[in-house]
Amino acid sequence: MxxxxxxxxxxxxxxxxxxxxxxxxxxxxxxxxxxxxxxxxxxxxxxxxxxxxxxxxxxxxRPDLKRGNFSEEEDELIIKLHSLLGNKWSLIAGRLPGRTDNEIKNYWNTHIRRKLLNRGIDPATHRPLTGSDNHQNNNITTAAATTAAVNSSPDIPTTTTISFATTHHLIKQEAEDIKTINDSLDRRKINTHLPENQERCPDLNLELRIGPPHEQDNAMSASYMPHQQSVEYHRQKLVTGGAIICFGCSMGSIKNNNNIKECSCTTSLNGTSSNSTGYGYDFLGLKNVGLDYRSLEMK
DNA sequence: AAGCTCCACAACCGCCTGTAC
DNA sequence: TGTACAGGCGGTTGTGGAGCT
Incomplete structure (x- = not known):
């Protein structure tokens, strides 16, 4: 039925x-x-x-819609957000007041795609089109490659290299990992994707730890996890260029949980961080390198 | 002027997710 | 726990207009 x-x-x-x-x-x-x-x-x-x-x-x-052409600033913002979020048009639209996901999607497909192609950038991966040689890195966009390509364009002012491009794939990886966990019958087998990610993205030292709910932690960790790892169990550290981001905290889900040990990561929910040297800070007002999903859910 | 092609964008379709029961 | 429903999302299609021959 x-x-x-x-x-x-x-x-x-x-x-x-x-x-x-x-x-x-x-x-x-x-x-x-x-x-x-x-x-x-x-x-x-x-x-x-x-x-x-x-x-x-x-x-x-809707009365609050902004009709008319997209400005150059909006163009660049869409490109950057797309490199971060992929085809998450509703999230991108949430960052552009007065624009709809459908409008941005259409604009991307008709204008920005061509614009990027003219710049020699693959709109799907935000990587330079030249050199399909680097197969190892095809799945992960490197920040340096993306920003370098953008900056090489004569009509784009030179800017400091930031790491937003990697985050896009990071988020995808996180989502896939979370799905994997949910789908997995034996969650204990989930631990790290580090070697794979290192291979796919040499400029990104990615360490992911994903585990079962904490209540199961004590019993399970004794049998299969070192103690230190169980302490860290509730979070995943994303290490980007030395900046440690707690995925759990960035998701706003763990700090107030009395059952778990206080997270000691350097990232806090209010956007401040004791580690201000990490890549990607202050990009689009996203102070955390780890993307706060909730802040993007503006619709 | 007619026919054709291309482009832009509004709208539709199918799937997914969250929620109520 | 399973089912149905409503809302939302992303991909795709249809159509009208502009430009070209």
Whole structure:
């Protein structure tokens, strides 16, 4: 038994919205606010799918939308954010007030992709297109390569090399690792991806430790983990150029847990750090090298 | 002027996730 | 614990307009 459709397709309009439909949708949302998209079309007298209404409102009718061309600053910001986040258009849009994920996605595919290609940069990896030779590094973008490529462009001012490019892949790796944990029946087998990451990204010394919930820690660590490692168990240190970032703390999930030992990492949630020498500091206001996901969830 | 191609972007589709029951 | 649902996301498609021949 499949899922029921989100709407009665037989009785819904499709395609471009008319002025009357727009007016109805705007009037309804002004009166009742957003939400409950499934029931909205009927309540508003629209022969549209709820999803369609939501898309129309978010991408086109919302009053706080910034219409018009993207500025050069927005271009560069999108490029940098894309190098960080990949195709996470909603997260990127969260950093560009008045822009929607759909708008940015379209703009990327039509303009920025070409712009990067003209610069000799692969828009997918943010690596220079020249030299498909370096196979070992194909999966991980090096910060130096990316920024050097960007900086080499005549229309881009020279800036200090920062490490945002690596973080993108780091985040992906983290996500994959977390998924791996969730999927794994035997979580004890999860420990580190260090050798692999070192190989894939020689300028990044990545150390990941991911483990089971702490309650299982005592019993399990005695059997298979050295004590020191169990103390560190609740966090993953991402070591980038000497700066130690606690992934757990950056996710805001562990500091207040009484069951675990106080985290001693050098990164704190308020964006300050005792170690200000790490790469990537103050990029886009993300003081932590470790990306605080919550700060990006602005929508 | 007509036909064709390319481009930009609005809109759709299918899948995923979180939540309520 | 499983199921259904609503909302959200990213990829893809459809379409109208601009430019070219």
């Amino acid at each position: 499949g899922r029921s459709p989100c709407c009665e397709k037989a009785h819904t309009n499709k395609g471009a919205w008319t002025k009357e439909e727009d007016d109805r949708l705007i009037a309804y949302i002004r009166a009742h606010g957003e939400g409950c998209w499934r029931s909205l079309p009927k309540a508003a007298g629209l022969l549209r799918c709820g999803k369609s209404c939501r898309l129309r409102w978010i991408n086109y009718l």
